[in-house]
Amino acid sequence: MAHRFSEPATTDTLKHWLALYHTPGVGAVTFHRLLESDPDSPGLTHSDTRALRNLGLPQQAIDALNHTDTAAIGRDLEWHDKPGNRIMTCYDPDYPVLLSQIETPPPLLYIHGNTEVLSEPMLAMVGSRNPSAAGTRTATDFARHLSATGLVISSGLALGIDAASHRGSLDAGAPTVAVMGTGLDRVYPARHRDLARQIAEQGVLVSEFPVGTAPRAENFPRRNRIISGLSLGTLVIEAAIRSGSLITARYACDQGREVFAIPGSIHNPLARGCHQLIRQGAKLVETAQDVIDELGTLAVRCYPPTQTSVTTNAEDETDKLDDEYMQLIDLIGFDTTSIDQLVCSSGLTPAEVSSMLLQLELSGYITSSPGGVYNRLK
Numbered sequence: 001m002a003h004r005f006s007e008p009a010t011t012d013t014l015k016h017w018l019a020l021y022h023t024p025g026v027g028a029v030t031f032h033r034l035l036e037s038d039p040d041s042p043g044l045t046h047s048d049t050r051a052l053r054n055l056g057l058p059q060q061a062i063d064a065l066n067h068t069d070t071a072a073i074g075r076d077l078e079w080h081d082k083p084g085n086r087i088m089t090c091y092d093p094d095y096p097v098l099l100s101q102i103e104t105p106p107p108l109l110y111i112h113g114n115t116e117v118l119s120e121p122m123l124a125m126v127g128s129r130n131p132s133a134a135g136t137r138t139a140t141d142f143a144r145h146l147s148a149t150g151l152v153i154s155s156g157l158a159l160g161i162d163a164a165s166h167r168g169s170l171d172a173g174a175p176t177v178a179v180m181g182t183g184l185d186r187v188y189p190a191r192h193r194d195l196a197r198q199i200a201e202q203g204v205l206v207s208e209f210p211v212g213t214a215p216r217a218e219n220f221p222r223r224n225r226i227i228s229g230l231s232l233g234t235l236v237i238e239a240a241i242r243s244g245s246l247i248t249a250r251y252a253c254d255q256g257r258e259v260f261a262i263p264g265s266i267h268n269p270l271a272r273g274c275h276q277l278i279r280q281g282a283k284l285v286e287t288a289q290d291v292i293d294e295l296g297t298l299a300v301r302c303y304p305p306t307q308t309s310v311t312t313n314a315e316d317e318t319d320k321l322d323d324e325y326m327q328l329i330d331l332i333g334f335d336t337t338s339i340d341q342l343v344c345s346s347g348l349t350p351a352e353v354s355s356m357l358l359q360l361e362l363s364g365y366i367t368s369s370p371g372g373v374y375n376r377l378k
Contacts, residue, residue, distance in 0.1 A: 025061035113204030127161025143168025175203035233258030239273030
């Protein structure tokens with residue numbers, strides 16, 4: 001997509017683009033074909049049916065162009081005129097460069113927040129909507145540390161790993177990009193309204209869907225291609241074999257971007273998607289530095305990373321623990337372990353084990369999960 005406007009689209013040009021964008025039967029492929037004929041008013045300067053049909057428009061679309069959805073266009077333009085909002089065409093000068101390079105980039109982007117964030121180097125972080133406590137912590141820590149290097153974290157505002165990644169960036173005082181599968185006048189899931197507001201204040205919300213678009217299953221794979229398309233690479237944290245996160249990783253691979261995956265326990269079904277990606281050639285990641293090393297200088301904005309490893313010096317910290325606590329940590333390991341197993345293995349009483357587990361969890365050495373099981377974190 002070589003063509004660029006010298007400045008943002010005028011209101012008249014935007015009206016023409018929106019008229020075609022709201023035309024039934026016109027997808028991104030057809031839209032881009034029509035752009036080649038007339039970037040300012042694609043498809044609309046050809047008044048006869050034969051010319052429009054030769055440009056690839058189905059009869060349904062040709063008929064619809066004669067009855068423009070003025071209400072939908074009006075809603076979009078009204079939204080566009082509000083503070084902090086913008087509808088950006090793919091020919092605008094500040095349309096994200098990496099996104100413009102994918103096959104069939106979104107003709108229009110609806111943006112709420114700081115548009116300048118979209119010009120920064122990004123890393124996509126995605127994963128399970130129902131992660132383990134350890135997975136959530138990993139996502140938050142990685143996002144926090146990677147943000148410190150100047151990378152902007154992009155994700156999809158979904159439950160689980162997406163939300164943890166956004167929050168890690170926000171905790172670091174850094175911007176983050178949320179790509180949504182709805183119109184930007186809606187937040188899905190609804191419980192993330194406050195999170196979306198924080199992201200808009202500190203970063204930016206992005207969608208290719210017009211105002212009023214409700215959450216529909218078919219929209220989210222389309223959203224995923226934008227998450228990966230904006231980014232230098234995609235990092236997957238906890239994903240089952242059948243996971244939307246693997247769709248994002250596949251898009252990243254097809255777009256020529258890096259794919260990273262964090263391995264997990266062989267007993268954790270949420271690790272199997274990551275293991276599959278690694279077998280297929282994804283970069284195995286243990287620390288944030290692994291990502292930085294792979295992305296090279298593109299990942300660093302204006303200052304060197306202050307701390308890029310999310311792992312801590314476990315030897316220094318565990319030296320402070322009593323021998324009994326050290327023994328218990330070793331018995332827990334990094335796989336899920338129940339209290340019954342620990343009582344049996346340690347020779348301690350259930351009351352002693354429960355008390356020690358509480359202290360270790362409060363100190364951040366282990367994490368608990370539903371069902372009375374524990375995982376080692378350090």
